Amino acid sequence: MATPLSSFNFNPSTSTNTKTLLQNPHYTYTHFLSNSQTQNPDLKLTITGPSRLCGHVPISGSKNSALAILAATLCCSGTCKLNNVPNVSDTRDMASILTSLGAQIHVSLSQSDGQYLVNTDGVHSVEPCSDAIRKIRGGFFVIGPLLARFGEATVALPGGCDIGARPVDLFIRGLRALGAIVYVRNGKVQACTENGRGLVGGRFQLDYPSVGATETLMMAACMADGVTVLSNVAQEPEVVDLACFLTECGACIEGAGSDQLIIKGKCQLHGVECTISPDRIEAGTFMLAAAITRSCISVSRVIPSHLTCLIDKLLTSGCKIRQCNHDTFEISAASTDVKDLRGFDIKTGPFPGFPTDLQPQTMSLLTTCIGSSIVEECVFDKRMGHVKELRKLGARIQLCGSTALVFGKDKGSPLRGSQLVATDLRGGMALVLAGLAAEGTTEISGAAHIYRGYENLEMKFQFLGADIKRLIPLACT
Numbered sequence: 172m173a174t175p176l177s178s179f180n181f182n183p184s185t186s187t188n189t190k191t192l193l194q195n196p197h198y199t200y201t202h203f204l205s206n207s208q209t210q211n212p213d214l215k216l217t218i219t220g221p222s223r224l225c226g227h228v229p230i231s232g233s234k235n236s237a238l239a240i241l242a243a244t245l246c247c248s249g250t251c252k253l254n255n256v257p258n259v260s261d262t263r264d265m266a267s268i269l270t271s272l273g274a275q276i277h278v279s280l281s282q283s284d285g286q287y288l289v290n291t292d293g294v295h296s297v298e299p300c301s302d303a304i305r306k307i308r309g310g311f312f313v314i315g316p317l318l319a320r321f322g323e324a325t326v327a328l329p330g331g332c333d334i335g336a337r338p339v340d341l342f343i344r345g346l347r348a349l350g351a352i353v354y355v356r357n358g359k360v361q362a363c364t365e366n367g368r369g370l371v372g373g374r375f376q377l378d379y380p381s382v383g384a385t386e387t388l389m390m391a392a393c394m395a396d397g398v399t400v401l402s403n404v405a406q407e408p409e410v411v412d413l414a415c416f417l418t419e420c421g422a423c424i425e426g427a428g429s430d431q432l433i434i435k436g437k438c439q440l441h442g443v444e445c446t447i448s449p450d451r452i453e454a455g456t457f458m459l460a461a462a463i464t465r466s467c468i469s470v471s472r473v474i475p476s477h478l479t480c481l482i483d484k485l486l487t488s489g490c491k492i493r494q495c496n497h498d499t500f501e502i503s504a505a506s507t508d509v510k511d512l513r514g515f516d517i518k519t520g521p522f523p524g525f526p527t528d529l530q531p532q533t534m535s536l537l538t539t540c541i542g543s544s545i546v547e548e549c550v551f552d553k554r555m556g557h558v559k560e561l562r563k564l565g566a567r568i569q570l571c572g573s574t575a576l577v578f579g580k581d582k583g584s585p586l587r588g589s590q591l592v593a594t595d596l597r598g599g600m601a602l603v604l605a606g607l608a609a610e611g612t613t614e615i616s617g618a619a620h621i622y623r624g625y626e627n628l629e630m631k632f633q634f635l636g637a638d639i640k641r642l643i644p645l646a647c648t
């Protein structure tokens with residue numbers, strides 16, 4: 172029997188250790204946060220473990236699908252209605268990028284599934300607010316639709332997680348292949364079409380199947396004159412989500428989910444209603460949370476084909492995973508159900524490979540498993556910032572470049588609470604998972620990074636029974 176979906180286990184109790192932290196005169200516990208508060212660099216999370224989780228967790232809409240689809244609304248005349256947009260700081264930043272161009276956005280957070288009504292007919296600028304673009308990676312993707320619909324765009328070089336070199340050379344070369352003139356000047360990419368004639372269909376082979384470059388070029392090609400063939404493209408589910416959205420809007424795209432896209436340009440696309448797919452990275456994170464705390468929880472909505480790699484590894488480790496219906500999974504690592512978990516090796520890669528966005532959280536689990544494991548990060552060149560922090564909890568990890576050798580536990584829990592610093596989104600969440608498993612209190616500063624991509628994160632963990640709180644400087648309340 173699956174755990175009943177109504178069996179929420181809300182445990183708002185405050186442990187002695189947390190009380191000690193709350194005695195800090197400069198910090199307070201807050202239940203709800205405003206937009207600027209989630210981005211406050213002094214925001215902290217405090218967790219007292221070890222936790223046993225129990226109950227059901229609903230998965231929010233995909234951050235990365237939502238960002239790309241919000242950018243794609245710039246291709247559409249009329250209004251787009253987007254449901255299930257996650258209320259995270261990245262989507263709020265994307266909304267401010269669109270409004271800085273003149274788009275009208277009505278956000279309804281009272282809907283349980285975050286609804287955005289977006290109309291880009293009144294766009295009067297082709298240069299989005301640079302400060303917002305420099306905060307997130309997805310904001311840069313607007314260069315494709317702006318150029319396609321309005322014939323020019325000036326977009327600052329993007330931000331996003333600090334996880335290595337993140338150039339935009341493939342975007343630039345791809346847009347040139349569609350007839351654009353593109354320069355990088357003073358930290359901004361300036362693009363226009365020759366004599367204002369618009370983009371033209373062309374052929375372009377990506378050196379690497381970049382998700383963002385594939386999405387940007389797909390949006391541009393949808394409104395270029397003629398046929399475009401893009402090869403060696405990304406096959407991630409978020410690319411498929413974007414292609415489905417654009418097709419509903421009237422675009423003609425073949426091959427989404429394969430390594431080649433054939434796109435026939437259309438003069439105009441129209442607004443549609445669309446529901447953002449569930450976030451596979453959030454779903455994977457909660458499955459890993461169940462494993463690291465040796466607990467049993469259920470998770471929905473999950474699209475199983477999006478998480479094949481992780482599910483296979485968790486089964487290898489000894490977890491029991493049961494599909495309760497088409498989109499609900501129960502995962503158990505509880506001692507009543509399984510022997511203790513064994514370590515396993517992972518190597519990240521483009522989809523359908525192991526997702527780089529689950530690498531840090533998986534490493535946290537491996538520090539608690541029997542035996543040693545090898546973690547190879549092959550997508551980003553500096554995505555190991557969490558290693559130093561996990562060591563502060565007592566984890567034994569040897570690092571050589573982007574390969575980590577993780578020594579599991581000898582006996583008992585090897586992790587003990589400590590004061591940690593989150594330096595990026597998934598690395599920060601890896602610390603949350605480790606904090607749930609660790610004995611004692613873990614305090615994580617730099618928590619704003621985590622709020623970029625996890626909706627209601629501490630509320631979801633509290634419902635599962637974890638002792639987790641966010642602390643915000645008194646000056647900001």
Ligand SMILES: CC(=O)N[C@H]1[C@@H](OP(=O)(O)OP(=O)(O)OC[C@H]2O[C@@H](n3ccc(=O)[nH]c3=O)[C@H](O)[C@@H]2O)O[C@H](CO)[C@@H](O)[C@@H]1O
Binds near residue numbers: 238336339379528
């Ligand atoms: C907003 C968004 O959707 N972010 C996701 C997107 O990021 P993003 O689209 O930035 O990731 P890419 O797939 O582009 O990056 C992968 C690799 O390609 C390289 N590269 C990329 C573009 C380029 O022009 N030149 C180049 O060399 C990058 O340096 C990196 O090493 O896909 C990543 C890989 O699944 C995820 O981790 C991010 O969560």
Ligand SMILES: C=C(OP(=O)(O)O)C(=O)O
Binds near residue numbers: 330333
């Ligand atoms: C790397 C990520 O995001 P971004 O590309 O937006 O920095 C992520 O979601 O893990």
